[in-house]
Amino acid sequence: xxxxxxxxxxxxxxVAAGCLALTLASGLREGGVALAFGVLIAxxxxxxxxxxxxxxxxxxGAAGSLSYALLGADAGxxxxxxxxxxxxxVLTAALLxxxxxxxSGRTPTRDHLARRVLTVGFAAVCFQPLYNRGVxxxxxxxxxxxxxxxxxxxxxxxxxxxxxxxxxxxTRWPFGPLLREELHGLLGIGSAVCATxxxxxxxxxVAGLWALPVFCLPLLLTQLSVRRHAAVRATYxxxxxxxxxxxxxxGYTPAGHAHRVAALSLAVGRDLGLTGPELTVLEYAxxxxxxxxxxxxxxxxxxxxxxxxxxxxxxxxxxxxAVVRQxxxxxxxxxxxxxxxxxxxxxxxxxxxxxAVNAYEEKTRGTGPEGPLRALxxxxxxxxxxxxxxIVESLARVLTQPRGRGESVPxxxxxxxxxxxxxxxxxxxxx
Numbered sequence: 150x151x152x153x154x155x156x157x158x159x160x161x162x163x164v165a166a167g168c169l170a171l172t173l174a175s176g177l178r179e180g181g182v183a184l185a186f187g188v189l190i191a192x193x194x195x196x197x198x199x200x201x202x203x204x205x206x207x208x209x210g211a212a213g214s215l216s217y218a219l220l221g222a223d224a225g226x227x228x229x230x231x232x233x234x235x236x237x238x239v240l241t242a243a244l245l246x247x248x249x250x251x252x253s254g255r256t257p258t259r260d261h262l263a264r265r266v267l268t269v270g271f272a273a274v275c276f277q278p279l280y281n282r283g284v285x286x287x288x289x290x291x292x293x294x295x296x297x298x299x300x301x302x303x304x305x306x307x308x309x310x311x312x313x314x315x316x317x318x319x320t321r322w323p324f325g326p327l328l329r330e331e332l333h334g335l336l337g338i339g340s341a342v343c344a345t346x347x348x349x350x351x352x353x354x355v356a357g358l359w360a361l362p363v364f365c366l367p368l369l370l371t372q373l374s375v376r377r378h379a380a381v382r383a384t385y386x387x388x389x390x391x392x393x394x395x396x397x398x399x400g401y402t403p404a405g406h407a408h409r410v411a412a413l414s415l416a417v418g419r420d421l422g423l424t425g426p427e428l429t430v431l432e433y434a435x436x437x438x439x440x441x442x443x444x445x446x447x448x449x450x451x452x453x454x455x456x457x458x459x460x461x462x463x464x465x466x467x468x469x470x471a472v473v474r475q476x477x478x479x480x481x482x483x484x485x486x487x488x489x490x491x492x493x494x495x496x497x498x499x500x501x502x503x504x505a506v507n508a509y510e511e512k513t514r515g516t517g518p519e520g521p522l523r524a525l526x527x528x529x530x531x532x533x534x535x536x537x538x539x540i541v542e543s544l545a546r547v548l549t550q551p552r553g554r555g556e557s558v559p560x561x562x563x564x565x566x567x568x569x570x571x572x573x574x575x576x577x578x579x580x
Contacts, residue, residue, distance in 0.1 A: 153318040157311070161263035164270050165240050171233035178230045182223050185358045187242040189213040189365065194246025196372065208342045208372050209365060210246065214239045214265060215304060215346035216353075218273040219297050221280045224357035229281065232273035239269045260315045264308055272304040297350055301343040305335055321550050326422040333425065341371050386433075392476060393436040401442040401449070406510065411435035414506045416547045417540065421498070431499045433478060434485035438503050441469025441486070455508035462490035493537050501537040505544055508536070521548065 177183060193210025218235045220228055243265055279285060288296060309331035317324040335343075345368040352360030393407040414435040418428050442449060442465060454462055470487030474480065488500040489507075496504070505528060512524035525545055532538040 151318050154315065157267075157315060157318075158259050158263050161266045165236060165266050168233040168236035168240075168270070171231075172237040175231075175233075178234060179223065179228050182220070182228060182353075182358065183230065183234065183238045185361060186213055186217040186220075187238050187245075189361055190217075190239055190242035191246035194243050195249060196369075197246075197250065208338050208345075208375075209368055210243065211265070212342045212345040212349065212365070212368055213361075214243075214269045215272055215301055215342070216349040218269050218304075219276050219300055219346065219350045220353060221276075221285065221350070222354040224353075225355070227280075230277070231281065232270065232277045235273040235277065236266060236270045240266055260312075260319070264311050264315070267311060268304055268308040271307055272300055275300055275303070294347065294351060297347045298343070301346050305339055305343050306332075309335060309339075320419070322419045323422045326419075326424045330424045338371065338375055341368055389433050389436055389476075389478065393440065396439050396442055399443060401445070402439050403514065407436050407439060410438060410503065410507050410510050413510065413544070413547070414502050417502050417506060417543050418499070420543045420547050421502075421539070423498070427499070430479065430481045430485060431502060433482045434489075434499055435503050435506070437473055437478070437482065438469065438486055438489055438507060440472050441465040441467070443472065444468040453511045453514075455511045459490065466490040493535060496537075498540075501540045505536045505540045509544060 190210045190213040193207050193213055196209060197207035217239065218232075220230075222228060240262070243262065285293065285296065310328065313324060313328040313331045316322065316327050345364065349361060349364045352364050390408070393411075396402040397404050397406065411432050415428060415432055418431045423431060439454070442454070445465070449457065449465075454465060457465075466487050466489050470483045473483040473486050485497060485499045485503060488496050489504045491500065493501060493504075508531075509521075509524050509528060512527060513520045516523070525541070525548075528536050528541045528544070529538075532541055
């Protein structure tokens with residue numbers, strides 16, 4: 150773990166410990182309110198689903214946590230709980246809701262808990278001390294509602310920055326694209342979380358705790374729709390991966406070649422700052438980059454197309470693009486497959502990545518310990534015309550970057566170290 154990650158986790162642990170100590174010293178206030186919000190947050194954590202390795206999605210838990218942080222009254226009666234109690238209740242409920250996930254082996258990451266503690270603590274510190282001093286007593290109607298929405302939006306923005314920073318520290322991917330991806334997420338489920346948090350805080354202030362199950366129902370339905378959409382996307386990707394394996398089953402390419410190229414291409418794309426739909430297109434194109442070989446009468450030896458004449462490479466690429474178009478996959482994927490053999494300067498970025506990574510994987514196949522370095526040197530020598538220099542250098546950075554826990558370079562049977570292009574668990578995560 151890097152020093153910045155330790156710093157963030159240490160800050161979150163320090164905040165949690167301080168809030169727990171203050172709450173124990175002063176006692177729990179409005180126990181019924183704390184219990185109701187704690188149950189809501191725990192249920193939200195129970196319904197959490199994995200968005201990607203190292204990332205968890207718990208919109209109901211997040212909305213309940215932020216709502217409790219900005220709660221000013223219960224059925225017209227002002228509350229007296231402070232920011233310390235908010236953090237204590239939220240963390241306790243989050244840990245209780247995580248017990249079944251821990252039991253089944255899906256342990257919540259420290260990043261997830263650190264973000265929750267720091268974001269909720271920020272929102273509570275901005276609101277609770279001022280509310281308890283009566284600063285907002287004269288705020289009513291639209292002004293008070295706008296105040297809650299503004300604080301929720303600011304908290305969500307801080308959480309996005311923190312999430313991007315943690316991902317940057319852990320993966321070494323560029324911070325800017327990671328932040329853009331997090332901000333883009335705020336337009337979807339993030340906006341629903343903020344809206345639900347504001348509505349629940351306002352509803353409880355007027356109608357009491359009965360407002361919690363009523364106003365959390367729309368978010369539950371939204372979460373169900375998002376999960377179904379994610380399941381459809383996962384099925385779609387599995388279908389594409391199955392199509393890509395057709396070349397392996399037919400004996401045109403070695404087993405696992407398409408998966409290795411896709412995994413390494415995604416890592417290079419991340420390093421270059423690609424996000425969202427660009428990564429999806431890149432992954433699908435990398436998985437299907439060799440599908441044109443199915444149209445060949447005589448298979449290419451070992452499926453190695455990087456050393457074929459340019460015209461033959463273009464013919465196979467065009468055949469592959471035609472096959473991809475017939476499958477109904479996004480036309481952008483077919484374009485990348487078709488243009489992976491074009492002159493380097495005329496290729497889109499995704500095609501440049503697939504071409505360089507495919508060549509690297511083919512050149513390291515069956516080589517000894519010096520194979521990866523020799524393959525990189527050959528790619529660097531080919532940057533005058535065949536490969537883009539920035540792609541080759543990005544590939545070199547990806548191959549030399551230290552991985553987080555569980556992301557070390559794998560070994561083959563009998564402890565033999567596998568090629569650097571072999572995928573590590575968690576690389577193919579997009580789409």
